[in-house]
Amino acid sequence: xxxxxxxxxxxxxxxxxxxxxxxxxxxxxxxxxxxxxxxxxxxxxxxxxxxxxxxxxxxxxxxxxxxxxxxxxxxxxxxxxxxxxxxxxxxxxxxxxxxxxxxxxxxxxxxxxxxxxxxxxxxxxxxxxxxxxxxxxxxxxxxxxxxxxxxxxxxxxxxxxxxxxxxxxxxxxxxxxxxxxxxxxxxxxxxxxxxxxxxxxxxxxxxxxxxxxxxxxxxxxxxxxxxxxxxxxxxxxxxxxxxxxxxxxxxxxxxxxxxxxxxxxxxxxxxxxxxxxxxxxxxxxxxxxxxxxx
Ligand SMILES: Cc1cc2nc3c(=O)[nH]c(=O)nc-3n(C[C@H](O)[C@H](O)[C@H](O)COP(=O)(O)OP(=O)(O)OC[C@H]3O[C@@H](n4cnc5c(N)ncnc54)[C@H](O)[C@@H]3O)c2cc1C
Numbered sequence: 001x002x003x004x005x006x007x008x009x010x011x012x013x014x015x016x017x018x019x020x021x022x023x024x025x026x027x028x029x030x031x032x033x034x035x036x037x038x039x040x041x042x043x044x045x046x047x048x049x050x051x052x053x054x055x056x057x058x059x060x061x062x063x064x065x066x067x068x069x070x071x072x073x074x075x076x077x078x079x080x081x082x083x084x085x086x087x088x089x090x091x092x093x094x095x096x097x098x099x100x101x102x103x104x105x106x107x108x109x110x111x112x113x114x115x116x117x118x119x120x121x122x123x124x125x126x127x128x129x130x131x132x133x134x135x136x137x138x139x140x141x142x143x144x145x146x147x148x149x150x151x152x153x154x155x156x157x158x159x160x161x162x163x164x165x166x167x168x169x170x171x172x173x174x175x176x177x178x179x180x181x182x183x184x185x186x187x188x189x190x191x192x193x194x195x196x197x198x199x200x201x202x203x204x205x206x207x208x209x210x211x212x213x214x215x216x217x218x219x220x221x222x223x224x225x226x227x228x229x230x231x232x233x234x235x236x237x238x239x240x241x242x243x244x245x246x247x248x249x250x251x252x253x254x255x256x257x258x259x260x261x262x263x264x265x266x267x268x269x270x271x272x273x274x275x276x277x278x279x280x281x282x283x284x285x286x287x288x289x290x291x292x293x294x
Contacts, residue, residue: 002026011039016067023071056088062242062265076258129191136187137226140180144222149176157220208270209236212277218287227288232273240266 002025007014010032018028036042040054058064058081068075075081085101097113100106103122111118144150156163156173164170185203192202213232217224242260251257264272280287 005029006031009039010034010037012041014039019067019071060266061260062262062267065260066265066267074258132187132191136184140184140222143180153177205270208277209233209273212273212280215277216280216287218289221287221289224287224289231288232276235276236269236272239264239272240269 004027005021007018007021007028007030010030014030015037018030022028030037034042038053042053044051044053061075061081064075068077083101086098086105087101088099090097090099098109100109103125107118107122109118110121142150144154152163152168153173153176155166156168156170160170163173189203192206209232210229213228214225215228216231217226217228240262242262244257244259244261247255247257247261
């Protein structure tokens with residue numbers, strides 16, 4: 001049944017809600033206290049200059065694409081996105097900071113402001129995280145294969161009854177497993193946050209891929225979990241990556257694609273891990289490294 005709906009404000013949220021409600025057949029009215037629409041994203045035009053009031057970065061383009069396609073349109077029917085270089089400039093009284101469009105330029109700007117900082121930033125981003133991951137994996141494998149506690153954990157995981165007969169204390173094994181899992185999850189979360197962003201519910205988004213990685217690799221096999229992680233991550237990226245940029249590099253300008261050239265929207269990342277999980281459970285339930293069957 002069609003209803004009369006009144007929406008206060010004309011920002012992105014109100015405008016998009018109004019579009020969907022109108023599409024569903026309702027009578028929608030929007031009330032805005034300012035003289036123009038757009039909310040935080042509106043423009044201020046003064047003395048011949050146009051200023052953006054709020055947003056400057058075009059984040060999550062797939063969401064805009066999906067919104068337009070829900071109404072049978074394309075973003076390219078209305079606007080074109082050009083990558084800016086420099087991305088932006090910050091003006092101080094005595095200096096201008098120029099943020100370039102790639103990591104190399106950003107590092108160079110850091111270097112200009114403080115000698116050695118650009119190299120440090122680059123090292124930190126590219127090398128430190130990878131190094132730390134390799135060190136952690138090596139310590140974990142050394143611990144599991146070379147120490148008495150690690151061996152008792154593996155023995156308990158392989159054959160519970162035999163492990164109990166050889167005098168392994170199951171409570172101790174479970175406690176140590178939880179401590180190690182907690183430490184690794186904390187470090188993993190901190191590194192993930194450095195690479196992406198820190199958000200309280202990030203863990204929830206990563207639960208399914210982590211679960212899938214452990215099963216794909218083989219439950220109970222640490223190397224399997226390591227490899228399973230890469231299989232899941234690369235499959236997700238391969239299927240949801242926007243290949244537009246890639247084609248822009250390899251094709252002549254006249255053949256540049258207009259769309260993002262994505263096999264699947266990034267919203268379907270979960271579906272990719274879930275599908276892999278289902279396929280593995282159906283066809284190879286003990287995973288790549290023949291772990292346990294759940
Ligand atoms: C400085 C700044 C930089 C930002 N940078 C980015 C960025 O780079 N990239 C990005 O994606 N996001 C950015 N954002 C965030 C983004 O702008 C907002 O998330 C988005 O615009 C919010 O939209 P909204 O519809 O939720 O709210 P708003 O855009 O705030 O819309 C609310 C509307 O309601 C109206 N209103 C409120 N009360 C009443 C009332 N009583 N009667 C009538 N009208 C009323 C307001 O006037 C306004 O038009 C930035 C925000 C700011 C402030």
